[in-house]
Amino acid sequence: MNIITIKNYINGTLVMPTSGQYLDVYNPATGAVYAKAPDSDAHDVQLATEAAQQAFPVWSKMSAEKRSKLLLKIADGITANFEKLALAESIDNGKPLSLARTVDIPRSASNFYFYATAVMHHASESHFMEEGAINYTLRRPIGVVGCISPWNLPLYLFTWKIAPALAAGNCVVAKPSEITPMTAYLLSEICIEAGLPPGVLNIVHGLGGKVGQAITEHPSIPVISFTGGTSTGAHIASTAAPKFKKLSLELGGKNPAIIFADCNYETMLKTVARSSFSNQGQICLCGSRIFVERPLYEQFKADFVAEVNKLTVGDPLNEASNLGAVVSEAHLKKVLSYIELAKEEGGMILTGGKRIQVEGICKNGWFVQPTVIEGLPFDCRTNQEEIFGPVVSIMPFDTEEEVLRYANSTQYGLASSLWTENLSRANRMAEEIKTGIVWVNCWMLRDLRTPFGGMKNSGVGREGGWEAFRFFTEPKNVCVKYGT
Ligand code: TXE
Secondary structure, three states: OOOOOEEEEEEEEEOOEEEEEEEEEEEOOOOOOEEEEEOOOHHHHHHHHHHHHHHHHHHHHOOHHHHHHHHHHHHHHHHHHHHHHHHHHHHHHOOOHHHHHHHHHHHHHEEEEEHHHHHOOOOOOOEEEEEOOEEEEEEEEEOOOEEEHHHHHHHHHHHHHHHHHHHHOOOOEEEEEOOHHHHHHHHHHHHHHHHOOOOOOEEEEHHHHHHHHHHHHHHOOOOOEEEEOOHHHHHHHHHHHHHOOOOOOEEEEEEEEEEEOOHHHHHHHHHHHHHHHHHHHHOOOOEEEOOOOHHHHHHHHHHHHHHOOOOOOOOOOOOOOEEOOOHHHHHHHHHHHHHHHHHOOEEEEEEEOOOOOOOHHHHOOOOEEEEEOOOOOOHHHHOOOOOOHHHHEEEOOOOOHHHHHHHHHOOOOOOOEEEEHHHHHHHHHHHHHHOOOOEEEEOOOOOOOOHHHHHHHHEOOOOOHHHHHHHEEEOOOOEEEEOO
């Protein structure tokens, strides 16, 4: 099989890394190297930053309509390459092709469509003073922004940062995860095809500690938008804060699903199975701690295990597969280590708990059974730390106060789901749950206009809607006195 060699996208062209060095890129479903990505370094980041600086004056002063038209061409390019991108994402990340087709690639196109049109409606405020003055707020693009994204939803999260940054008039130096670089590379080709001016977007592939670090510390990149692990986010903050950089950090989560006995049972059961194991549990919004009101607990336990046992783990390219492979051998070991920890902490494995060997070409792939654990205390490590794999714990509760204490007990505060038909209780609980997103009787229902992000150790700032434009612009108050 021929090995695909990925290139950096700098100043409008596809180029090799200055070092001439490359990193192996694995197909998680086979465990084999299938591509090579640039092992770039600070020199490549410097070239990209210079290109972005040179492009900024024209791009930032281009009319919103012209920028919109170019971003719409990129969105159309994603749509035109839908199948190619979906297949690439599935092979690169290990996720089922069906998921890449229904979630990752449609959302990647939506990200560009949304911000290509939002920029046409982006306005700002004015404040009139009786003393005879008018204040107006100028929201202008900042300059070169750094966008660093993770491996779980590669193109989806990459474009979620790039689209608003470009729409707001900034130029971008972006780094996808070295574990899943392929669709970012294909996006480069789409941008060239769309006629995006050279230097407006630059994509530098490589390791976080080298390329990500170089972006974070570069003196000419005053804004960093990051999605990834909480510990990495803390490191980035420690590098960027003393340089007074503007930071957006979307980090980890340990999301609760809270189920009351009066819920719409069938809808809840199907949705909680999906929110637990979609993308092999590798979505920061997945629910990994399931709390069930005691009268419903035994029935839920039996039905949920039966539902999980229907899930097929296999070749991501097989339409029948509900779960594919986890993203890397290191991540496989991390997930399996947490299952062992759960047993040490007194957990009972109700289903799953092991690595799966899939027959045929995927026999060396990194597959884990969807795993359900009960009998763990709410405050043990398994229930406090982010596993980011197909592993959930379930436990009963008796009162709202008790389940709120459990749900809010972790260092994280990203997302939660709440299942009840009682309107008062839903709103009362939503106010008390300490997460940036609360889904009531649904999960992953996303309106891109809404503020997206978490509290506590799940991050700083919000993405989405006008929040993203506020982040990617500098507000200036101009006060004009005209009265005597
Ligand atoms: O994240 P990393 P990874 C969580 C999840 C996962 C853990 C690590 O628990 O197991 O994070 O996953 C770049 N300076 N989430 O390895 O390491 C890196 O190259 C600058 C939740 O993906 O944080 C990659 O491009 N950049 C999350 C990006 O940061 C650095 C989704 C993310 O890598 C860097 C994914 C550095 N020093 C993982 N070190 C979510 N909230 O969705 C690494 N990077």
